[in-house]
Amino acid sequence: MPISPTQGSTGGGTLVTITGTNLSNTNAVIFGNKPATNVTNVSPTQVTAVAPSGTGTVGVTVSTPGGTSNPVPFFYVGAPFKSSLGTSSGPLAGGNAITITGTGLSTATSVDFGGVTATPTVNSDSSLSVTVPAGAAAGPVSVSVTTAGGTNNGLSYTYVDNPTIGTISPTSGPTSGGTAVTITGTNLDSTDSVTFDGVAAPFSVINATTLSVVTPPGTAGAADVVVTNPSGSDTAVGGFSYVAGPGI
Template sequence: MISSVSPASGSPGGGTVVTITGSNFTQTTAVRFGTTLAPAFTVLSANQITATSPAGSGNVLVTVTTPGGTSNGVAFGYSSTPVPVLSGVSPTQGPTAGGTTVTLTGSGLSGATAVRFGSVLASSFTVVSPSQITAVAPPGAAGAVQVTVVGPGGTSNGLTYTYTSAPAPVLSGVSPGQGPVSGGTTVTLTGSGFTGATGVFFGAAPAVSFTVGSATQITAVAPPGAAGPVQITVVGPTGTSNGVTYFYVGIPTLGAIVPAQGPVSGGTAVTLTGTNLLGATAVTFGGVNATSFTVVSSTQITAVAPPGAAGPVQVTATTPGGTSNGVTYVYAPVPVLTSASPTQGPLEGGTTVTLFGSGLTTTNAVHFGSTLAAFTVVSDGWVTATAPAGSAGAVNVTVTTNGGTSNAVSYTRVTGPGI
């Protein structure tokens, strides 16, 4: 008894391999398509036979004959659909364990009902277009087999695919082991079994490009990726390698710098805060490298400002993830005093002295000799200070700002008139 025939149609020229399912097939002596004997058939079990269709036309009944008689007939149609044609297979080899995804190219592949590696059905297959099918190779014995596609029009020509027992590629290292999320980092992979490699993957993403330098070395360009670790693998004719870890580093960001200014002579220790600062390779002040820096954590760096010209500059941090945004640091000019008015006052102090000059905006101390005085910043060119008490004679008056300590102007304490 026959319950089904698959495929249910084939090429008028014959050659379609048909699977017949039913019962009591053990002693089959003939398979007919209409009145024409199948040129070949194989009894796989009591319930299944494969048979090759002869040439024919129209619709016919497939029957099976055994010593017990002839079965019922199941319809098989001779279709004018063209026989599929294969022109390419890639890759052309894979491990005996199977699992290799193979791309088949050709024509007339729409409606494919089976892909075979030798006589074994592919583990799975997908019809991508009339000219392309992807199929997963089943396990097979070492050696060459013919890959064929079965469609409504018949069975295609065969292309050679070789099962190899060579070991899969092995990865032992990657350098550098990290790069920016934007991708583009060229990494060197070391290991073994790289000859004929067909793919390099960063997680599930293929490398932008790769070059097999030798059986033990590949260079690959990392694709973009999300911050965090991924496994790099190499796909070769004999399988997929183990994975080695590669880190996508987030782009660093800076949020603040404290203090935000210092003297043009440099030397100010500043604290930078932000994100993704681990692994910093440079800190620059307006393009000039910091005198030194220390990565405290992923959110903090301390750095020593280099000398610079008066005015604002952008401070940036560079890590394997890229270069951060800039935060503003101001090089304050060294203050300059040009005059004081008045230039003298009583021993007991209290005189309001006006100091004229430039670069006085950030004044943080005024000294009469070694004595601090109370002061008020009026403008960048003008500070008033209250002279402290002291002994008779001249003292040097200086102003200290974020840019340093000024030159001195003279102020003289004088004794008042006596009676």
């Protein structure tokens, strides 16, 4: 007498289908010592029922006026617990793979990112991998994992759009570096790096539209300024000019 699915939440509520013979007059389905609810005779060979709450492994039996069936095992699974996201932000377009760690993840069937569902790859009971789906808009969304034991929320993932450079001020400074520069634009609050002709510059995020940057040393002439975040980068070609000092 097979049962499907063979596992469900400790809180109950799992709809199961039991197949066998002579099931037409089923009057009870018992999980361990607890009766199931919503018992429905589908056909002489099939019954559906909603599992009660429980723990561990229990035997499921079907009773008819003719007697009680042999038990088949049903496994109760606790709700998953998520402890961390391997990466907490990424491009609005999605497509990047991240790892979720926790416990009770071995039966994970879906991961929800702000209402958009992705199918995970289970690595172990404590780890799964998932490709992040595209987001609807930049900003944080809640992340939930659904397993046979239920759904657990509590983590957040931030979708990030590509940065844009609007203005750079001042636009020139000495080749020795050290010039305090303000960069304005959009989506700058998740900036990972700022470079001047490929050389990393120290920076501070003021807000989503403003960066405070100190120029690194450079070679006399125009330098490309690149701002990068988890989604991508924007380049101001020749956006800053290095000026050589006088010589005697």
